Amino acid sequence: MSRREEKRKNCLACNKSLKRIDFYYRNGGYFCNKKCFKTYVLKK
Numbered sequence: 774m775s776r777r778e779e780k781r782k783n784c785l786a787c788n789k790s791l792k793r794i795d796f797y798y799r800n801g802g803y804f805c806n807k808k809c810f811k812t813y814v815l816k817k
């Protein structure tokens with residue numbers, strides 16, 4: 774928990790690494806886009 778990995782974000786749906794500009798932030802998680810977010814939500 775003490776590690777700093779804030780610069781490196783991975784999509785919670787497809788686990789692809791995200792660039793700052795690319796990501797879609799929602800519900801405390803990072804995603805490529807809205808589609809991946811939806812996929813993640815449906816998986817739950």
Ligand SMILES: [Zn+2]
Nearest residue numbers: 784787805809
């Ligand atoms: Zn994704």
